[in-house]
Amino acid sequence: MYRKTYALINNDILEENVKNIKKKYNDYKYYIGVVKNNAYNHGIHIIPSLIKGGINYLAVSSLDEALEIRKYYLDIPILILEPIDIENVDIACKNDITISVDNLDYVKELVTKKYKKELKIHMIIDSGMNRLGFQNKDDINESYKLINESDNMFLEGLFTHFATSGFMDSYYDRALNKTYELISDLDLSKIPIIHFARSLTLIRHDKCKYTTGIRLGILMYGYNSIIKYSTSLKDYLRCKKRENYLKKNHISPTYLDNDLNVKPAFSLYSKVISIREVKKGEIVGYDANYIAKDDMLVATIPIGYADGVNRNFGNVAINKKKYPILNDCMDMIMVEIDNTVKINDEVEIFGNIISQEEVCKNLGTNAYHLYSFISNRVVRVHIENNEKSEIKY
Numbered sequence: 001m002y003r004k005t006y007a008l009i010n011n012d013i014l015e016e017n018v019k020n021i022k023k024k025y026n027d028y029k030y031y032i033g034v035v036k037n038n039a040y041n042h043g044i045h046i047i048p049s050l051i052k053g054g055i056n057y058l059a060v061s062s063l064d065e066a067l068e069i070r071k072y073y074l075d076i077p078i079l080i081l082e083p084i085d086i087e088n089v090d091i092a093c094k095n096d097i098t099i100s101v102d103n104l105d106y107v108k109e110l111v112t113k114k115y116k117k118e119l120k121i122h123m124i125i126d127s128g129m130n131r132l133g134f135q136n137k138d139d140i141n142e143s144y145k146l147i148n149e150s151d152n153m154f155l156e157g158l159f160t161h162f163a164t165s166g167f168m169d170s171y172y173d174r175a176l177n178k179t180y181e182l183i184s185d186l187d188l189s190k191i192p193i194i195h196f197a198r199s200l201t202l203i204r205h206d207k208c209k210y211t212t213g214i215r216l217g218i219l220m221y222g223y224n225s226i227i228k229y230s231t232s233l234k235d236y237l238r239c240k241k242r243e244n245y246l247k248k249n250h251i252s253p254t255y256l257d258n259d260l261n262v263k264p265a266f267s268l269y270s271k272v273i274s275i276r277e278v279k280k281g282e283i284v285g286y287d288a289n290y291i292a293k294d295d296m297l298v299a300t301i302p303i304g305y306a307d308g309v310n311r312n313f314g315n316v317a318i319n320k321k322k323y324p325i326l327n328d329c330m331d332m333i334m335v336e337i338d339n340t341v342k343i344n345d346e347v348e349i350f351g352n353i354i355s356q357e358e359v360c361k362n363l364g365t366n367a368y369h370l371y372s373f374i375s376n377r378v379v380r381v382h383i384e385n386n387e388k389s390e391i392k393y
């Protein structure tokens with residue numbers, strides 16, 4: 001790495017997160033780590049730490065992602081969460097990659113083909129999100145029968161994905177009951193991996209019936225969405241309003257708070273490459289987006305919107321002190337500093353002093369989006385067993 005802009009990914013924290021999740025939610029056999037989009041942009045070489053923590057299945061969104069992981073990790077089962085083109089199923093099968101099916105026509109075509117190895121399949125059930133999945137009970141029953149009758153396919157799993165898992169959420173119960181109804185004719189004892197819950201379902205709701213697995217995404221990466229009420233009158237009223245809503249609508253228990261210990265493992269750094277004095281009335285950066293209100297000192301940092309960082313992030317931290325971002329370019333941001341800052345000082349974009357929550361709040365977004373913004377141009381430095389290694393993805 002010659003440009004000192006990097007994401008620091010603490011694999012040890014991720015291992016600990018998985019261990020803590022498993023300790024608290026210990027009633028499952030399959031802990032499926034969702035590692036799509038280069039492991040939520042942490043980099044796929046977090047996988048050994050996830051496995052050490054207790055992840056025993058991986059999930060990705062495409063065959064390309066699955067094959068990239070298979071190059072390095074031969075033994076761990078991998079599920080593709082979206083249906084793939086039927087002409088590529090052979091490639092998945094050859095590489096021990098599990099596919100997902102979501103409609104009867106696809107299954108009918110699948111069973112006409114011969115595969116050299118047993119093809120592992122998970123069925124997707126649409127619980128109301130209207131994105132993917134079977135919507136019709138007859139199609140589910142017929143697909144189940146077709147797959148079970150085929151001699152080189154194995155219906156290993158069945159899953160749904162919940163659109164909500166919220167705060168005053170009447171959709172969740174409907175989605176769950178719809179799923180139960182759609183699968184009610186199947187002999188579920190023949191399907192080893194039944195997985196409905198994603199991270200927020202897990203922390204907000206009771207365990208879903210029949211499930212033997214969970215899919216862990218953002219929670220495993222350290223984002224625990226806790227909502228706590230303060231003792232203020234405003235919060236008391238909000239809390240009462242919610243309780244009454246849940247009661248009136250017969251909504252099943254929803255937990256806003258929990259004692260699960262997970263921590264973010266992703267922090268982002270760069271360094272100061274230039275410092276200049278700017279006089280009152282002068283501009284900083286493109287388009288006169290910023291005009292100096294007074295004489296000031298400005299530092300230039302080599303990280304820009306091509307790396308996923310822009311002026312809306314708000315602040316950076318240098319030597320543990322926060323400084324405001326004034327303007328951005330494709331490759332750099334400019335920051336107002338004071339005379340304690342020196343060339344080559346390390347700059348934290350987020351991590352310890354600037355929390356991910358603070359950045360998400362400034363951007364009006366959440367951790368899923370924040371991680372996705374950080375581009376692959378940013379080198380990932382992984383910490384594992386307290387040792388650092390640099391990886392360019």
Ligand SMILES: Cc1ncc(COP(=O)(O)O)c(C=O)c1O
Nearest residue numbers: 034081161198199215216217218
């Ligand atoms: C089908 C499916 N399962 C699981 C996940 C993981 O969700 P989360 O990060 O909320 O756990 C996703 C994420 O988008 C998904 O699409």
